[in-house]
Amino acid sequence: LQAATSLLKPEGTMFVSTVNKTVKSHLMAIIGAEYIMGYLPVGTHTWDQFLSPDEVAGRMHANRLKSIDIKGMVATAPPPLGNWNWRL
Numbered sequence: 001l002q003a004a005t006s007l008l009k010p011e012g013t014m015f016v017s018t019v020n021k022t023v024k025s026h027l028m029a030i031i032g033a034e035y036i037m038g039y040l041p042v043g044t045h046t047w048d049q050f051l052s053p054d055e056v057a058g059r060m061h062a063n064r065l066k067s068i069d070i071k072g073m074v075a076t077a078p079p080p081l082g083n084w085n086w087r088l
Contacts, residue, residue: 005063014065020072021050028075 001016008014019025026047033039051059053070060067 001059001063001065005065013068016056016060018051018056019045021047021052021055025050 004014019029029045029050030047034042034044053072057067057070
């Protein structure tokens with residue numbers, strides 16, 4: 001985040017996206033997508049690198065960035081239960 005901030009123009013906008021650090025995201029991103037469905041190579045995600053919204057906000061504050069809006073995305077019917085349907 002610090003490196004990206006250094007490239008941001010004055011009054012520029014940065015979009016930050018991360019996987020939330022929850023049990024559900026661990027099950028879906030690591031167990032489901034990597035091990036069960038094989039969508040991603042095993043080891044693509046590292047649990048220690050998942051961040052909660054509060055951790056992202058803290059890092060943004062440390063880099064003098066302000067949050068304009070925070071939205072969460074939820075997979076409502078991931079395979080094999082359906083298609084990848086996302087809800088904000």
